[in-house]
Amino acid sequence: MPQGQPQSVPADGLTTRQRRNRPITAVHTGPGKGKSTAAFGMALRGWNQGFDIGVFQFVKSAKWKVGEEEVFRRLGELHEQTGEGGAVEWHKMGSGWSWTRSSTGENTQEQHAADALEGWREIQRRIADERHDLYVLDEFTYPMKWGWVDVDEVVATLADRPGKQHVVITGRDAHPRLIEAATLVTEMTKIRHPMDDGQKGQRGIEW
C-alpha cells in the first residue's frame, strides 16, 4: 500500500517538483512471472493518462503476449476514434520489424543479433525525437546479455535522453550496470509455478 511519501529527501539541489518530474527508468527482472505483465500494467495506467505508448518486443516469437497486443491495439484505436487515452504503437522483432523489412528473415543467431540491434537503433532515433511518453522494451535484457546490444550505450542513451520519456525494460538477468542506472528495479522471484506440477499454459492466463 504505497503512501506516496519518500522516507528521506536527498540534498541533491532539486526541488520536489523537479525530482518528481524525473522520468522513470524501470527494470523488471528475475526468474519469476509478472515482469512483462507488470510492464503492460504500467502502460495501461500511462495510456489512461494520455501517454503515447511504444512497445518493442525483443523476441522472435511473441505468441504468449498476443492478448496484451490485441488489447493495446484496441486501446490505440479507441484513442484514434474518440480521443480517449493515448496513442499506441506495438512492434515485434519477428522477422525484422514492422517499420522495416531489412531483415533477411533468416533464422540464424547472426540475423537475430542484427534484428535486435536494428530495433535498438530505431528506439534511439525515437528517443532523440521524443516520439513516445512511455517505452516498453520487452525482453530487452537478453540482447544486452548476449552482447548484441552494448549495455553501456543503452545506459548512456537513457541517461542523456531529452524531455520526459519513461522507459520500462523487462527480462531475466538484467545487467548490473543497467540496474545501477535504473530508478526503479523490481525482481520477480518464482516461489511456485503450475508448470512445476506438470501444468501447461492455458488460454486467458498465459496468453
Next chain:
Amino acid sequence: MPQGQPQSVPADGLTTRQRRNRPITAVHTGPGKGKSTAAFGMALRGWNQGFDIGVFQFVKSAKWKVGEEEVFRRLGELHEQTGEGGAVEWHKMGSGWSWTRSSTGENTQEQHAADALEGWREIQRRIADERHDLYVLDEFTYPMKWGWVDVDEVVATLADRPGKQHVVITGRDAHPRLIEAATLVTEMTKIRHPMDDGQKGQRGIEW
C-alpha cells in the same frame, strides 16, 4: 521467455487436458512493486479472452489505482456495447462496498475488519454461484494477516470452488498456508525505488 512445456509430468492420474484446465490460484506477494499491476495485467489478458472479471480492492483508499479502474470500467463498457472481451465489475471496500451500504462509514479498525469480512462473504457467494471467470482480490493478504478474515477458511473455499474460476490475490506478507495452497506464487522484491531517492509518485506512473 516461457516455452509452454512443463519440465516433468507428475503421476497424478490427470490427463494433460485435465491438468491444463485446473483453475489458477495466483499470489503476488513481497515488498516490491508490481504485485497489483501484474494482477491487472493478467485481468487484461483474461478480458481479451472473454473472461468475466471481478475486481475486489481490500483497501480503504484506493486512489493509487484509479487509472486501472478507469480503463477496466471502459473495457467493461466496450463489452456491453460491442461484445468485445468480457464483462467487468470493479468493487472497492471504501466505506463499505458498492453492493451494500451496511457499513456505518466509521473509520475505526473494527469497521474496517467488518467491511473486509463482508467483502469476503460476498466473494464466497459469488464463487459458489460461479459468477466470475477471474477474481482479482487486491491487497487481500492484509485482512488475513490482521485476522479479519480466516486464512484457513479462504484456503478451504478456494480448494472447493466449483467450475473453472481463476483467483489472483495480491499484497505483502502472504500467509504461508495461502502460499502452500496456491498454484502460482511470485514474490516481488524491491531492488531500487525512486522514493528511496526522495522522489514522490507521479501521474501516469504511480496512478
